[in-house]
Amino acid sequence: MNNMPSAQAQEDEVLYLHRVSYGETDCMGVLYYAEYLHIFERARTAFTHARGLSYKEVETRGIYLPVREALCRYRGPARYDDLLTVACRVAKPRRASFTFAYRILDESGTALLAEGWTEHACTNAQGKPVAAPDWFRRAFFPPA
Amino acid sequence: MNNMPSAQAQEDEVLYLHRVSYGETDCMGVLYYAEYLHIFERARTAFTHARGLSYKEVETRGIYLPVREALCRYRGPARYDDLLTVACRVAKPRRASFTFAYRILDESGTALLAEGWTEHACTNAQGKPVAAPDWFRRAFFPPA
């Protein structure tokens, strides 16, 4: 898993490499469609680590980021043992919400296999929407 | 699992009941967001059975229905052991594609916990788009 990604990250993107396991495939022989949301989660965790934080720490500071909406567009199949490159960035930063956008590329970094996004609210521990604090905006949001 | 759903099916909807398992929840204490796509799959399987077919049989007749796009909007949490009602219907029937639309309700059938859709292509075994055959349209598509 310490391979270097072949894909070129666009500005503000963080790359995450994912090896497709047997358990993630289905009897059509390809990566099952729900597994892409698990991979999106791993990619935004990698994004968070690359920004010097962990989601655990974000929660410890009292900020929760529940998913409000998720979309995935499937463009080409991924198969067992494929090494996928997932590019993740923050889009649509707002006062109390934002979006992670994802591109899943094949190992060569040339073919787009899937793309999607997850929309997140910023809430407190009670689930009430709160404005994203400054430390969070500085770490997560692209510079204006 | 032989409970009667409390929710009222709308025209052309098929209802599927789903018990939330421990393994489907996450450390926030709620149904994990990717699990909704598994539940959508189970709901469209129930829809297919209610139409007198099985997806296995559809494949045997040479028609495949890969997911092209999936969306889920999360409106309220579902928790361990909750009995969910999932209402599933076909929307946007087209020549070589169609959409399943889903509503996930709580046990009482009053609160909408999530809603979403999956867009499917009709293809042959080689993945080439083909027009939905008449037997398929009659079984799956709502009357014009």
Added chain:
Amino acid sequence: MNNMPSAQAQEDEVLYLHRVSYGETDCMGVLYYAEYLHIFERARTAFTHARGLSYKEVETRGIYLPVREALCRYRGPARYDDLLTVACRVAKPRRASFTFAYRILDESGTALLAEGWTEHACTNAQGKPVAAPDWFRRAFFPPA
């Protein structure tokens, strides 16, 4: 899902029916080996409901049942859309632990596809082993 099981329950067994979904299969075309533990969990939930309790309620009363060890022996493949019968019973009741034993049969109830067990500790909310209380023993353990 309101089909009647064809299999005959042995004394103290509770039957649970499970439809194999696409998402549970792998690219070998069969039910993936980790999914059996999810199905075991659903079977012991059904067992608990059949005994007039829910695991949620057991936890509310201060008793937790973490899995200490799990084993599954795979005897034959299960495939997409197969309707499995899972027979679950309590074995080896002890002071602060017990075992659930499982048999997974095909739809006809004749072929044994898998069997296994999960060993559970009885603990309090802090994870400390405690003797199974009388109400729990009466509900879960077979009569001596």
Added chain:
Amino acid sequence: MNNMPSAQAQEDEVLYLHRVSYGETDCMGVLYYAEYLHIFERARTAFTHARGLSYKEVETRGIYLPVREALCRYRGPARYDDLLTVACRVAKPRRASFTFAYRILDESGTALLAEGWTEHACTNAQGKPVAAPDWFRRAFFPPA
């Protein structure tokens, strides 16, 4: 994911690092018990790569390795974002079967969180047991 493992591999062991995702945890706040089998699969894939092969290639050469039995003993909880070290080795090499043994350690490599094994048959594409070929024994089995 390119961190160096802190744990010391024993002879013939291959180490694999695994970050616990949100989707792998359950509402008790810990890694769900079925997920360990997914992690075992990823560890034996890493083992296979370290031996200069891939399981895909093994299958292409006509050898299949279905799981006959799996066991996991859970010794301590793993939580969201924990970086686990999984040590995997081949045990009990036989004519037409063998076992992978696993140890899951915490990030520091000192605490044993879980251990287990999976027993595999060697079969041809039709599922018939066959003797492990020489190229396979040389790559997978420890020297006698």
